Amino acid sequence: MSSKVVKFGGSSLADANQFRKVAAIIKADKQRRFVVPSAPGKRFSDDVKITDMLYKCCELAGSGLNFDKEFEIIKQRYNGIISDLDIKIDLDAEFAAIRTELKARPAKDFAASRGEFLNGKVLAAYLGFEFIDAADVITFDTNGSLLLDITVKKIRERIKTVECAVIPGFYGSTTEGIVKTFSRGGSDVTGSIVANAVNASIYENWTDVSGFLVADPRVVENPDVISFITYKELRELSYMGATVLHEDAIFPVRSAGIPINIRNTNRPDDAGTMIVSDDHDFNDDTATYTITGIAGSKGFSTINIEKAMMNSETGFGMRVLKVLAENNVSFEHMPSGIDTMSITVDSATLQPVREKVMTQLRKEINPDHIEIEDGIALLAVVGRRMKNTRGTVARIFAALAHARINVKMIDQGSSELNVIIGVSANDLNEAIRRIYDMFINSEK
Numbered sequence: 001m002s003s004k005v006v007k008f009g010g011s012s013l014a015d016a017n018q019f020r021k022v023a024a025i026i027k028a029d030k031q032r033r034f035v036v037p038s039a040p041g042k043r044f045s046d047d048v049k050i051t052d053m054l055y056k057c058c059e060l061a062g063s064g065l066n067f068d069k070e071f072e073i074i075k076q077r078y079n080g081i082i083s084d085l086d087i088k089i090d091l092d093a094e095f096a097a098i099r100t101e102l103k104a105r106p107a108k109d110f111a112a113s114r115g116e117f118l119n120g121k122v123l124a125a126y127l128g129f130e131f132i133d134a135a136d137v138i139t140f141d142t143n144g145s146l147l148l149d150i151t152v153k154k155i156r157e158r159i160k161t162v163e164c165a166v167i168p169g170f171y172g173s174t175t176e177g178i179v180k181t182f183s184r185g186g187s188d189v190t191g192s193i194v195a196n197a198v199n200a201s202i203y204e205n206w207t208d209v210s211g212f213l214v215a216d217p218r219v220v221e222n223p224d225v226i227s228f229i230t231y232k233e234l235r236e237l238s239y240m241g242a243t244v245l246h247e248d249a250i251f252p253v254r255s256a257g258i259p260i261n262i263r264n265t266n267r268p269d270d271a272g273t274m275i276v277s278d279d280h281d282f283n284d285d286t287a288t289y290t291i292t293g294i295a296g297s298k299g300f301s302t303i304n305i306e307k308a309m310m311n312s313e314t315g316f317g318m319r320v321l322k323v324l325a326e327n328n329v330s331f332e333h334m335p336s337g338i339d340t341m342s343i344t345v346d347s348a349t350l351q352p353v354r355e356k357v358m359t360q361l362r363k364e365i366n367p368d369h370i371e372i373e374d375g376i377a378l379l380a381v382v383g384r385r386m387k388n389t390r391g392t393v394a395r396i397f398a399a400l401a402h403a404r405i406n407v408k409m410i411d412q413g414s415s416e417l418n419v420i421i422g423v424s425a426n427d428l429n430e431a432i433r434r435i436y437d438m439f440i441n442s443e444k
């Protein structure tokens with residue numbers, strides 16, 4: 001039977017009521033055979049995630065301090081869910097073992113991983129599914145890098161006779177048996193690996209939003225949900241700060257051609273966002289606009305360089321970039337003219353080495369003029385349809401011109417998938433709203 005992998009985030013499993021919604025979703029489709037849970041997340045905005053409480057316990061234990069109070073709160077959260085749902089499971093032995101281990105060897109990754117471990121046990125008991133400890137299958141090398149091939153083999157071997165299973169997210173173990181986690185939000189990565197291993201027809205990632213939005217809802221009121229997005233477009237948008245999914249979650253499914261569907265546990269009837277391969281056939285794709293999404297990010301600076309005859313000076317760009325590389329500053333964009341070049345960099349990274357970079361650049365390239373301009377925001381307008389639609393760039397700039405927004409930098413990627421625009425940070429939100437109006441509202 002073909003199978004679906006379903007991953008549920010922390011807010012989807014924050015309390016007994018959320019567990020009920022999750023179980024209803026799983027039971028509604030027999031193909032939802034492999035479930036990857038996060039640890040219980042926040043129930044309300046001031047609440048604390050179980051993962052954060054576990055980090056706290058570990059920190060206290062590491063300083064030789066008592067962590068009973070914090071540990072008790074963790075126990076109560078799990079026990080509360082268990083008794084509310086009336087599940088026949090007792091985690092006392094697990095709690096005792098975790099406490100003993102934390103006292104003896106307070107290791108951060110081990111501590112944090114227990115949130116998913118315990119939640120996986122509870123969910124498996126509630127669903128009547130088999131529990132597979134992620135430490136037995138998800139494998140890292142001794143430096144903590146995932147060993148995908150070994151992991152896939154282990155999962156395939158382990159599930160040979162398994163009908164349905166819960167595999168906790170976020171952690172695995174090294175070849176030496178030491179528990180290791182991914183970076184924060186890493187249950188997304190586990191889901192993607194499991195989807196690859198079981199050759200899932202789809203990887204459903206259930207969260208608390210109905211998919212990726214065309215623009216940031218804090219900037220545009222009630223923006224549309226993106227119904228289809230390709231992996232490449234997603235990369236472009238998430239690079240600018242539009243994140244719903246852990247960025248390492250893309251690779252294992254992308255390489256296997258498995259689509260990801262972002263869904264909302266609280267609105268299971270919403271179709272969500274489908275993330276599909278770059279060569280997906282979009283012929284039957286309905287409601288897509290000319291652009292797929294708009295993302296923006298503040299906190300950039302540009303180093304503006306002027307030098308007569310710059311373009312005929314061989315190795316000029318290389319010398320500029322060498323100075324940046326020596327100071328560990330990576331560049332985002334580098335548009336150049338005949339006698340000018342402007343390099344966009346992250347302001348926070350530049351700040352500590354600012355003077356050094358300027359001195360070295362003056363020495364290396366002997367410019368006629370050089371200055372740093374701060375307070376720059378970058379805006380990415382992303383869309384696979386831009387390539388075949390003439391006039392898209394004209395419309396973007398018409399929208400900005402009408403709003404009297406000054407464009408400081410323009411960069412169109414060679415794939416024609418995105419246009420990156422530099423504006424003053426003060427203009428960013430208005431720029432996003434105007435572009436949204438120009439493409440989404442006017443194409444409705």
Ligand code: ASP
Nearest residue numbers: 038051170184185186187
């Ligand atoms: N529980 C972990 C975190 O809070 C991992 C996850 O939820 O994906 O980061």
